[in-house]
Each structure stands twice: as C-alpha cells, then as structure tokens.
Amino acid sequence: MEIIHISYPLSKTESGEGNKQLSMAIGHFDGVHRGHQDVIARAVTAGKERGLTPAVLTFSPHPKEVLGHGQHYFSCLTPPRVKMEQFAKLGVEIVYIMKFDREFAALPPKSFVDCVLEPLGARHAVVGFDFTFGSKGAGKAETLMELCSPSITVNIVEPFHLENQKVSSTRVREALGQGDLEVVNMLLGRPYEVCGVVVHGDKRGRTIGFPTANLELDGSYVQPRLGVYAITARVDGEQYGGVLNFGMKPTFNAGEIKPVMEAHLFDFSREIYDQSMSIQFRHFIRAERKFSSAAELIAQIALDRDTAEAWLDQHLQ
Template sequence: MEMISLEYPAIELPEQLRNRSLSIAIGHFDGVHRGHRNVIEQVVATAKRTGGLSAVMTFNPHPKEVLGRGDQYYNCLTPLAVKQSLFAELGVDLVLVVKFDHDFAAIMPEQFVDEVLRRLGAAQIVVGFDFNFGYKGQGNAATMKALCEPDIQVEIVEPLYDNGLKVSSTYIRQALSDGDIELATKLLGRPYELAGTVVHGDGRGSSIGFPTANVDVSLPYVMPRLGVFGISAVVLGKSYYGVLNHGMKPTFNKEDIRPVLEAHLFDFHQAIYDEPIRLQFHSFIRPEQRFSGVDELIRQIHADAQQAKRQFGVE
C-alpha cells in the first residue's frame, strides 16, 4: 500500500499512477469501525472487479478541529498512522491524505469534484449516506452523485445500526468515556487499542508485588475513562494478558497530576524500558478509587487480577 500526501490546489498523483482507474472511498474514517469498513470494502471489491486501484481519501487534520467546531477532535480513535495500517489490512492500494486547511475548506462542491476527483482520475466514488463536502458542507452524497455522473460512478452506502443506533465514531467515543469497553469493541469490530512506549515510573508497583509497565502514549488517542481494565498487551513480539490502571493514583498522589497508564502483565518478568507496546482493552473492571492504605490497595489489585484472569480463562 502506498500513502500519498496531497495539498490543494496542487492535486496530482505520481506519474506512474496517472491514467490508472481509481475507485476512491472518501471520509475521515476515525476508528475505521464496522460502518467505515462497509464503505472501504466496497471500493476494494470494485477495484478488483474493474482491474483498477482501490484508494481511500482521508483528511488531516480533522475538519472540525481546523474549523474550530470541535477541539475534542484533536484526539483520535485511530491517529493517521494507525488508520493507514488498518486500511492496508483491508486491501487498499492507495491512501490519499489531503491536507485540510482553510483554503481547502473554502472550495465549492463543484470545485472538489472537478479540481480534486477528476484531476485524480477517479472512476468510482464510494461515500457514506451522511457524507458532506465543500464550503460549509454544502454538498452531500446526492450532490456528489449529481456532479460526478455519468463519467464518475457514485455509490452511496447506507448506515449500519446497532440496537437502533448508528455505528459511528461519536458513539464509540462515548462508549469509551463511559467505560463500556464491550460496546466499543462491538462497534469497532475489534478491541480498542493504544500504542506507546514503556517508560520509567516511580517503582511503587514492584515494591508491593505488582510490577507495572508505565506507558507513555505520544500519539493523540482518545483515552478511555479513568479506572481499571482487563487488557492484552503486545510487547517484544508476544501477547500477554493483564490489568491496567488509567488514572491519577489517588492513594499516593494528593495533588492533581496527569493521568497515567500502568499495565501489570500476568507471568511477565522482563525489563522492557523504552520498548514499544500495544494495549488492547477487553473489559472495564472498576472505577479508580482511593484506598486507606497500601494493604487495602494490594488486596484490591489482587482481586482485579483474579477477575481479569477469570474473564480471559487463564487462571
């Protein structure tokens, strides 16, 4: 899979890709959830059927962040590098990353079709039913169809529902905020994941018999609610089950600090400072709480670990 950065008005593919038939899925695709995959899989299937290339066009940064209508969109379910990896798993040939700035936000729907899609040589476009584009979102899926056809075919994918609610990035963000990990997993079609690096902590976990990997997350992920979770972690090329505390460590910290991620991995005893680690969230065990002392904390951590082991079937 190849990633190509584009910036309006200089919309142009590398020479070796010109004159190739492109089937393009368009959207921000934060989370690459089950609904997004319906759109992307249709593009991949169309490209295979027609002998062309499948492409995903996404925008960076998030349009709402640029337009000042959603500071929360700085944090993502899937930062750009993670989205690219998921697109590759779905069989996409090209990822077209369009820089979203105020100049791009000001173009009219007709310009988007003529000066972006036609210039790229698009043959088929696939969008979700709620897709909007152009200045102030004036264009929608029906507009796209009217402006593109007959020379560019447009397919509009209907929404995917779960228990009467549309599968969406907003719904998943809310599930993570609520600690509803099972729902987030169901909507994503996979466990929610964070990637980071193991860093030095205060060493308190080892001193009480529960050594932890302190994880620094540099990419702008959406973080789940504060509390304790059943997780799996991929480190040094292997996967391990464990428990993770996302919080302020209130038993020891009396002042407000930045929330930290501390993962205790079962039957794991290696030093992994500065190693990359991926955390997958499987269950919410309990909210974070302050304990009266170290002994009460140790008993609760043991109970948390036993609960997670039962859930994973690894007792």
C-alpha cells in the same frame, strides 16, 4: 499499500496523466469502525469488479479540528499509523492523505470533483450517507453524485446498524467515556488500542508485588474512562494478558496531575524501558477509587488481577 500525502492545489505530478483509475472511498474514517469498514469494503469490491484500483481519500487533520467544531477532535480513536493498518487489512492499495486546511475547506463542491477527484483518477466513489464536502459543507452525498456524473459513478452507503443502533465515531467515543468496552469493541470490530513507549514511573508497583509498565502514548488518543481494565498487550511481537490501571493514583497522589496508564502483565518479568508496547482494552473491571491504606490497595489489586485473568481465560480462548 502506497501512502501519498497531497495538498490543494494538486501538483502537476499528483494531477498528471498516467494515474491509475481508482475506486475510491472518501472520508476521514476516525476509528475505522464497522460503518467505515463497510464503506471501504464496497470501494474495494467495486474495484475488483470493475478493474479499478481500490483506494481511500482521507483528510488530516480532522476537519472539525481545523474549523473549530469541537475540541474533542484534537484526540483520535485511531492515529494515522493504526488507520493505515486497518485500510491495508481491508484491501486498499492506495491511500491519499489530503492536507485539510482552510484553503481546501473553502473549495466549492464542483472544484472538489474537477480539481481533486478527476485528476487523481477516481472513476468510482463510495461515501457514507452523511458525507459532506466543499465550502461550509455545502456539498452532500447526493450533490457528489450529481457533480460526478457521468465520468465518476457514486455509491452512497446507508447507515450501518448493530443491535438496531447506528454505528458512529461519536457513539464509540461516548462508550469509551462510560467504560463500556463491550460496546466499543463491537462497534470497532476489534479491541480499542493505544500504543506508546514504556517509560520510568515511580516504581512503586514492584515494591508492593505488582510491577507495572508505564505507557507514554505516542499520540493524542481518546481517553477511556478512568479505572481498571483487563487487557492484552503486545511487546516484541508477543501477546500477554494483563490488568491495567488508568488514573490519577489517588491513594498516593494529591493535587492536579494527569492520568497515567500502568499495565501489570501476567507471566512477564523483563525490563522493557524505552520499548514500544500496544495495549488492547478488553474489559472494564471497576472505576478508580482511593483506598485508606497501601494494604487495602494491594488486596484490591490482587482481586483485580484475578478478575482480569478469569475474564481473559473465558473470552480469549
């Protein structure tokens, strides 16, 4: 899959002749959830049917971050690397990542079509029902259809529903904050995942019989609810089951500190400091709480480990 970073106005190379003719899904697609997958899959299918190259036009950073419409968008459900992986799995062959800045945000809707979509070679566009574009969001999905006719056909995709509720990034974020992993992973169509590097911690885990890997995240992810989770982790291409605590470690710490992700992997004893690791959140076990003694904490960790093992054994066979 080819990834091309562009900015407005397009350079002569980006808008030059000879560009491939594209079936293009357009959107930010944070989360690449089931609704986003539906939009992208339709662009891929249309491309195959019409002899067009399946493509995505997405934006970075999130428009709401640039325009100041919501601080929580400084964190993301899928960092760029994960987003690209999901696009590739869906059959996308070209991804254009448009730099979203105030100059691009001020573009009139017609100029978006004439100066971006047409030069890139779009011949078919697929957008969600709530797609907006152009200065102050003046362009809607129906506007895009009108402005693109007749040179670019447009498919407007209706809301994607699961269990009679609309799938949305907002709903994924809310469910993460509640620790409702079953809903999160259903909406995403895959486990919620974070990635990072294993760093040195206080090494207290090994002194109480539960050595942990402390993960320093490689991006600004949406934080799940503080607490204990059944997880899987990937290290050096191998998957391991485990139990993870995401929290402030209130039994040992006092004062204002940032939450830490500590993963205890089952049947694992290697040193992996400075190595990459990804965590897939599978099931929320309990909220974080403070214990009266280290002995009480150790007993609870043993129960959490058993709970995680039992859940993983039952659900990941």
